[in-house]
Amino acid sequence: MLLPLHLLWTPITVILFILIVRPRSNPLVSLADALLTGIASRTGRIVLAVSALALVVNFVECLFELPISRALGYDLTAWVRSIEGATVERVQATLPRSLAPPLSWFYLSGFVAILIAPVVVWTVEGRWRALAALIASYLANYALAMTAYLFFPVREVAWSGISGARPLLESLFAGISAETRAGSALDNCFPSLHVSLTVTVLLVALSTRDHAMRGLAAAVAVLTAYAVMALGIHWALDVVSGLVFGAVCAGLGLWLGPRLRTRAAALES
Numbered sequence: 001m002l003l004p005l006h007l008l009w010t011p012i013t014v015i016l017f018i019l020i021v022r023p024r025s026n027p028l029v030s031l032a033d034a035l036l037t038g039i040a041s042r043t044g045r046i047v048l049a050v051s052a053l054a055l056v057v058n059f060v061e062c063l064f065e066l067p068i069s070r071a072l073g074y075d076l077t078a079w080v081r082s083i084e085g086a087t088v089e090r091v092q093a094t095l096p097r098s099l100a101p102p103l104s105w106f107y108l109s110g111f112v113a114i115l116i117a118p119v120v121v122w123t124v125e126g127r128w129r130a131l132a133a134l135i136a137s138y139l140a141n142y143a144l145a146m147t148a149y150l151f152f153p154v155r156e157v158a159w160s161g162i163s164g165a166r167p168l169l170e171s172l173f174a175g176i177s178a179e180t181r182a183g184s185a186l187d188n189c190f191p192s193l194h195v196s197l198t199v200t201v202l203l204v205a206l207s208t209r210d211h212a213m214r215g216l217a218a219a220v221a222v223l224t225a226y227a228v229m230a231l232g233i234h235w236a237l238d239v240v241s242g243l244v245f246g247a248v249c250a251g252l253g254l255w256l257g258p259r260l261r262t263r264a265a266a267l268e269s
Helices: 002-021 027-040 042-063 065-072 077-084 087-093 097-125 128-151 168-172 176-180 193-206 211-230 236-268
Strands: none
Touching: 002 027, 002 097, 002 211, 027 042, 027 097, 042 128, 077 236, 087 211, 087 236, 097 128, 097 168, 097 193, 097 211, 128 193, 128 236, 193 211, 193 236, 211 236
16 A cells, blocks of 8 residues: 555655746656766765665664564653643644545655655755755754664554544555554654654755745645644654754754765765
8 A cells, every 4th residue: 555655646746846846847857867966976876875774774673673662661652641641632633534635645745755855956956065964964863763763662642552543544544554664663753753854854945045945845844743643643742852853953964064065075076
């Protein structure tokens, strides 16, 4: 179920986002140019390899998540629930039933698209400083989040057993929850990586003069923070921690960006 959704809707959403920020461009040409630029340069190949490694590490971490959590001997889900109460249920109650399918599409494909679109656009437009900062920020997100997931186990709201929130994704796409476990364990909630990464994109975009990307990133960040709770996936505390993580990672990326750009120039010379 998940693979066909991503193979169909995610590329369409990426194209849509590119059109929003570059309405006079051919999005397919932009995608091809960005990919060729990445493959043609030594720096680009290194970035692609490191990005792939980060995803592999994330996958491996999820494979060993259950035995690691058992070895730790504690679960923080009840503590999180005691702090925020029924916040997620109240947020979920604001979602009209008719909007659940498009919000689910956004959660699954829109999130991925906002990570890809700025990489494509800024590569094509030669915004190397912003691109270096964004990639560094992505890697910081994964490094910090994986550490948090290992030592702060918090189960998803609708699967926690102590919340009245409904698993809307599962009700819309039967079996999808089991499929997503390959890349996100059930107790990998704190922080929300969806929120953290979209906030990172927004803050890096705000450091540029790309007004269209700023607007798109702001809309996506706000909608993501709502979606993860309305769909019964994340606690409010996960969202708040995601905001903090995103800001920290963006700050790291913006600090490292110029240094990485200098090193990249040295590699290519």
